[in-house]
Amino acid sequence: MTSTNGFSDSQESDLLGEEEYKTLVKDIGFVPTPWIQKLDPAIPIKEEFPGRYNFQVSLGNLDSSKNWVYSQVLKKVFINMEETLPLRFKWEPPEDGLLLRTAMVFSLDQYASDPVRRCHNHMAPNIPSNRDVLPRVIKHVVRCTHHLTLYEERNEHLSIVTPLNRPQPGSQYVPVCFKFLCKNSCPSGMNRRPTELIFTLEDSNRRILGRQRLPVRICSCPKRDKKKEEAEVSQPDVKKRKVCIPAGKKMMPSCDTHIYNAQLNIVGKENYLAVLKYAYDIMAGQAIRTGQLDFFKPYLDNILRKTP
Amino acid sequence: MTSTNGFSDSQESDLLGEEEYKTLVKDIGFVPTPWIQKLDPAIPIKEEFPGRYNFQVSLGNLDSSKNWVYSQVLKKVFINMEETLPLRFKWEPPEDGLLLRTAMVFSLDQYASDPVRRCHNHMAPNIPSNRDVLPRVIKHVVRCTHHLTLYEERNEHLSIVTPLNRPQPGSQYVPVCFKFLCKNSCPSGMNRRPTELIFTLEDSNRRILGRQRLPVRICSCPKRDKKKEEAEVSQPDVKKRKVCIPAGKKMMPSCDTHIYNAQLNIVGKENYLAVLKYAYDIMAGQAIRTGQLDFFKPYLDNILRKTP
């Protein structure tokens, strides 16, 4: 699985230690049977299930700084590297002593078994942001701002465990913040492969009580990339490589092609003609802006015909 | 003449040396009589006159970088500090051996006798842009990129003299570029007082052959400040008193009160609503212009009712 940039897309290097394997099997052993899909310990399970605690994750407040955005259509977060993503976790009843495990995995099945780790560039110990970071933490792409978070490694795969205390009185959820220390594009790291966060609610014995997922893209231009990905799903059949793209620019939504029938009583012929002309002009403007002159032409001509 | 920031608006410190005074009088002595206005050597003469050489100044090409803008209404340049202003000078016949003297002066008469010099901050020898600048040059706000330019000081007043050679073959003018090394807002310097450049065409004996002026504002946001100054002159006293407009000035015939029924197919809701709004607005405009609001009101309300 080596792509053309020469960096292996697979990052694993070691086999799972026996001890860890036992631990893992033990953990999974407690998962209710229907949720056990694959026993290959190298492939993380991504199936969502709220479980008996009705485990849920939602987004925290979007501060106006907008270092991240959320796409409602894609159910996906787009965020800058090293910025904070505020999330909220909920479980019922809100008892104490539970744990939140957070792991980042590759979204595409073909890479599912690859561990997600930081790239060599960003792990280099001499860069300033790695100053004073523990070696066991430095290789994690995902960090949690909660200071009791544990950074774990099982079989090259990394995850972090944050202790959960019941929500503050009057609150329904617990806020937890995350940061991401590499970009999805990092060569020798995630290498342009999409990822998602897998959250599991666990008890103190690491039994899995619920699981949720949240696709995340860490990039330099979250807004731009969100727009592009949304455009892709909205026009799925357009061939990937188009020969030419007619640029649609703003000033007005370009997609609304519903036809409305306006019936108006206008005072004065001058005004009447002005309305006709205006209707013509705004549609002409949109036609040019969106490059859809062909579509608009008959409606324009129709107005012209009413003009004395 | 001390403003509240404690910096004297006047910068002169010395009297005119006798020698320089003689020189100055001699120069002015050659000015044709009608142009001698004031004999006070401290007050620069700003009167424009093309003279027998039909001396003219115009703007060079505005490169897209837009570190400067020119206001057509104000006949004024707005430019960033340390940026280049390309000008063009023309005289007829285009003979060689003439000189261009450029001086910056305060536009307001009350400061006309103050010399324009750099502020203490920007003259400080330890700032990088003053590295390798000659002491006699360092105090000038205006510099010319022409390397033969002389930097002169007469009685605290500064000016620069650039030799002019006839235009390149095929060209009508000679390009000369200037830079400005302080802002108009500089405390302890120009101190927020407006300025202008005075260009004089001189012969080799410093006889003045023509004069032109060009208001210049050196600031951090040329575009913004241009807009503001233009708005000021276009609406000189918006809150003070409103000028009465004789009712019924046209723009449209006011008498046609026939009712027309417009039926249109409009593409897109946005466009549909825009047509409704436009119909409303043009009738509202006419209603106000003709003072027949009462007549138009029901038709206006009718449109409002169609609006979601």
Add this chain to the structure above:
Amino acid sequence: MTSTNGFSDSQESDLLGEEEYKTLVKDIGFVPTPWIQKLDPAIPIKEEFPGRYNFQVSLGNLDSSKNWVYSQVLKKVFINMEETLPLRFKWEPPEDGLLLRTAMVFSLDQYASDPVRRCHNHMAPNIPSNRDVLPRVIKHVVRCTHHLTLYEERNEHLSIVTPLNRPQPGSQYVPVCFKFLCKNSCPSGMNRRPTELIFTLEDSNRRILGRQRLPVRICSCPKRDKKKEEAEVSQPDVKKRKVCIPAGKKMMPSCDTHIYNAQLNIVGKENYLAVLKYAYDIMAGQAIRTGQLDFFKPYLDNILRKTP
């Protein structure tokens, strides 16, 4: 460390002279061990400690002129330039022969090693307030009205030393008054960086016996700025820079009364006049809809005036 205004935030220029360095080491040698934090002579120590004399500083009476205010929440003084700040110093037992050293330093760690000195503008020898001021005094931002105050310079860093005599009979403290000869905003000087005063109680051998600090902001509007800074700390998480949200998209924006200056190049006189008319009409429409005809009238008339 150069900010965008082109002035270096760092003001130091020379290395510490050997003589001064010895002096400094000697001085620091007497500081009780726990208080020695850093031996870098360029970074002033700011730790407060009353010491065995229980050294304390407090504010003098706020005279009615109100050229300064004190923020209880911020523990910070806001004061006009060149105004007097009355302070009171106390030590126990109140013996004679001690010294008060006062130094102004930058509050932010990133600038801690920069010396605080007057800006070029305010140091200029020709401004009136510098008349008859000794050269060694002229560069100090902080002055003490006590006429025996010494003005010292160690390694570019400035401080002043005031002899302390025991309080007057019946008094618990000694009053000392200070003045500030630059503003925190001074370009080429403090350059908008926050500062604080560091007071050290010293014996006649310059041994440090106690230290106190007092944040000070020298500005033109102490009251306004105090209010703003207090508001900031009370709402720490509110976004610094709010992003403008587009006004409601109804047909009638009723509240936006900001004035925009539109400058357009229009092809054809017909179109040009149509744009004028349209601008008139939409404002007329809004004026009627919102009932604010009076407010809109001058702008409408202004457009009429442009109409041929």
Add this chain to the structure above:
Amino acid sequence: MTSTNGFSDSQESDLLGEEEYKTLVKDIGFVPTPWIQKLDPAIPIKEEFPGRYNFQVSLGNLDSSKNWVYSQVLKKVFINMEETLPLRFKWEPPEDGLLLRTAMVFSLDQYASDPVRRCHNHMAPNIPSNRDVLPRVIKHVVRCTHHLTLYEERNEHLSIVTPLNRPQPGSQYVPVCFKFLCKNSCPSGMNRRPTELIFTLEDSNRRILGRQRLPVRICSCPKRDKKKEEAEVSQPDVKKRKVCIPAGKKMMPSCDTHIYNAQLNIVGKENYLAVLKYAYDIMAGQAIRTGQLDFFKPYLDNILRKTP
């Protein structure tokens, strides 16, 4: 010296060891006086001089694979990473026992003292191409295929030394091949900074006998990038970043094509934008009606650009 991608542009970490410094001074000591420019050992000397051996470098045959190209105008090689660049060296008389030192340096003076080293990604020991590479070799961007090449490090700066034997009988030159193990764009490495190779002819005592330089860009698309760089030098004054759409060439429109400049004060952003849109639309309408879209397009685009 940190660029926005967070990687320091400077890679050096240590001071020059004493031993190395001595070595260096010794080396330089033998350089003929006129070539000693700067004694700062961190700044490599780039001056070309053939020296008494008339040391020359030229390109080998361009094999058909075309993994590299040479720009005659730029005197610069563009090459893919890990591909072989065949060069030819010549010296007269062609005696044996000389050495060729090859060092890669940054072309821009501001980075001249930074050592050129491989990026973290490409130095990672687990990538296949680093299998079986000696640690002292692994950090070099430049490798020589000659198996006797020595890989040296002086003060963080890297260079390689290849023994030169006189040309084969009948040949005028000696062929030497190089490979490059990072791209100029490598983040955390060369980080998009241009580079060049410095070749020095040395005798067995490391005395410098001649020097030549060859700009090299290692990239993924040598041909494309060559074309672009050549275009840049051929049009040096063209604005770097165009803010505007190139104005469509005119064809005489049949109707009123005079350009009017409308300046209006509009109340409210909504209204302001409406006027912009209206201006756009009426011109768009006319453009379609008259079939002169090309003529109108620049004016339309100009309005679009004012739209937020």
Add this chain to the structure above:
DNA sequence: GCACATGTTCAAGTACATGTCG
């Protein structure tokens, strides 16, 4: 070799900081 993916740079715009004026 081209279209695209994606980081970086640049510049316009705008909110804010802070002095000055009336």
Add this chain to the structure above:
DNA sequence: CGACATGTACTTGAACATGTGC
């Protein structure tokens, strides 16, 4: 003290640089 004047800093969108996939 409020309204402005004006520099500075942040935000954003667009243009560019440059690698990758087809």
